[in-house]
Amino acid sequence: MILRTTANRNCEYQWGVHVAIFAKAAKLTPEQVAATRATGVDAALWTAEAASLIWAIDNLCSTGGMSDTVLARFETDWSPEQQLEILALCGTYHTVSFVANTARLPGEAFGATFPD
Known part of the structure; x- marks a missing residue:
């Protein structure tokens, strides 16, 4: 969920940290x-539940x-x-992505980078 949200916001910094950790x-x-x-x-690539979560995040x-x-589907798969x-x-990760992107944070040395 966090990876998809930060990917949708094009926030390589947060995406990379979460991939690495x-x-x-x-x-x-x-x-x-x-x-x-x-x-x-x-x-x-995903379970039905994970795929529906990705669609919801998108x-x-x-x-x-x-x-x-x-x-x-979201209401069926997840409790209130x-x-x-x-x-x-x-x-939250929209906000974090906005801050990281606006600050132009460089990736962490241990962080992943977006795939080509």
Whole structure:
């Protein structure tokens, strides 16, 4: 969720830090990590729940809300408490991305860089 949000905001600093620190612990494959930067969702790389979360994040990032179809799936997959946490994290990482991008923070030495 954080990788997709920061990727959508083109924030290599935050994306790279989170890839370096959390991707392995989250058991993300290199293909999945790269896919967080891709346009659209390759459902073959993700569980159905993860793919629907990516669609939800993409909707939030592009429109500030969710389409009826995406919202219905979001509400099915996640409890109300989880929904609020996802929305809050997405908003938080929008803000963090705005700050990091505006400050033009250079990547951390240990951080990943966006795939080509």
